[in-house]
Amino acid sequence: MTQHLMPSAGQDDFNPLSLQDQVQIALAVADEPSLKSLLTDCVSPIAPAHRIRSIQTKVSVPLAAPAIEPASRLMAQTIDGILAFEKIHCVLVPSADELKQGIADYTQRYGNDRGYVDLTRCESEMQTLGQSIPLSQALALLTHSGFTPRQIQSILHLPQDGWFQSWWYTVDALGEFTVPFLRVLRTLYYPDGRVTIQYKDFFAKDKPACYMSEPQQVIVMLKQDRSFSETLARINLARQQLSIDRVILVGTHLSELEAKGYINQGVSLYMTRSLHxxxxxxxxxxxxxxxxxxxxxxxxxxxxxxxxxxxx
Structure with missing residues (x-):
């Protein structure tokens, strides 16, 4: 596996910081490519790189001590970090030429002879992107979606009964953005200058999971000198208290049996040395x-x- 966050095994003896300090400092200062590596290069991966964006971190997150634990062990009940990111489900088609090619590929792949008609045969319920929000917030939402300034002006200046059409890709069975669908937006205006933006999707078969992305959180925990059962108990305590199921366990080495055990318990492994x-x-x-x-x-x-x- 490729590591960006952690030093190579050969550097361990020359680094005065403990492995725990290295992990926490790396989480605190690492740039987005390094954080993506942590999410994508672990076993099993949390998400593919093209579906991750807007990564943020928290470091040294405290947990409440269990009632059976002595108060003196309270400080030991911490996790090394939390990664928060958006998992992308839909992306805006950037150009008309790409859209034509995407529809042609979809038609060929699925034997979809009627093209546009079949791609838009199903209709979703009306959804709200922003409810009674100021124009500045509406502008930020639409910019975040990937619309160009000209498209944003068109959306924000629609007539009361007007709709703005846009084409998007959602993911296929392999998690790639290949399935085109039509999204229409409308803007409702209020006397105080606020607006409501609503949208509706027209698709071939499976309704898009969300507007664009969903927030995800992952616990990052260092594999210290604890037994398998102690480490797993600490992981499950963090899962229960933080209501976060996904966990990345970082370490320098694991036995084959330990690795299988953690993976079977839904823990992803990120090793600073090769994991076999x-x-x-x-x-x-x-x-x-x-x-x-x-x-x-x-x-x-x-x-x-x-x-x-x-x-x-």
Whole structure:
């Protein structure tokens, strides 16, 4: 895995800071590419890079001590950090040419002969983007969406019964922005200068999950010199108190059994040294021609373990 936040293993002996300080300082000062690396290069990844934006951090977040814990251990009940980000579900199509190509690709992929008609055959309920907000806030919302200044002026100066049409992409089954849909917006005006912006979507099959993105939070915790059970108890305490399910555990090394255990409990792992997890051997693809199991589709595990394993 590629690491940006943490020093390489060879630098450990020359860094006077503890690993915990390194992690917390990195979280406090790291730029967005480094924070994205933490979210995307862990095992299992939290989200792909193209669906992450607006990352923010909190460092050394305290937890309330459990009732059974002595008061003297209160300070020990902290987590190293929280990553907050937006997970993108929809993006505005930037150009008419890209839209035409996107519709053509969608038509070819799904045998959608009627093109535009099939892409807009379903209609969502009316949604509100901004309710009775000042023009400055409406401008910020539309700019954040990716509209150009000219498009924003058109949206904010629509006639009372007018609609602004825009094309967007939502994600396909692989999480890529390839599925086009039509979104129409209207603006309602009030005597005090405030406005309400509403929108409605027209789509082929699956309704877009939200307007653009949803807020996500992830706990970041350092793997210190604790046992597996103690570390997992600390993780679950943080999950319960903070109501955050996703966790990234940062460390320098883990045994194969520990790694499997954490992953099975929904914990993502970010190792400052390479993390190797075994995957089932494929003797059909093995390049070891001397192995007696070469070419077999069902090798007995007791035998192929003698000849190595495939690591990711």
């Amino acid at each position: 997890l075994p995957t089932p051997a494929s003797c059909l693809q093995c390049v070891n021609l001397e192995c007696p199991l070469h070419g077999r589709s069902d090798p007995p595990s007791a035998l192929y373990s003698r000849f190595g394993r495939f690591d990711i």
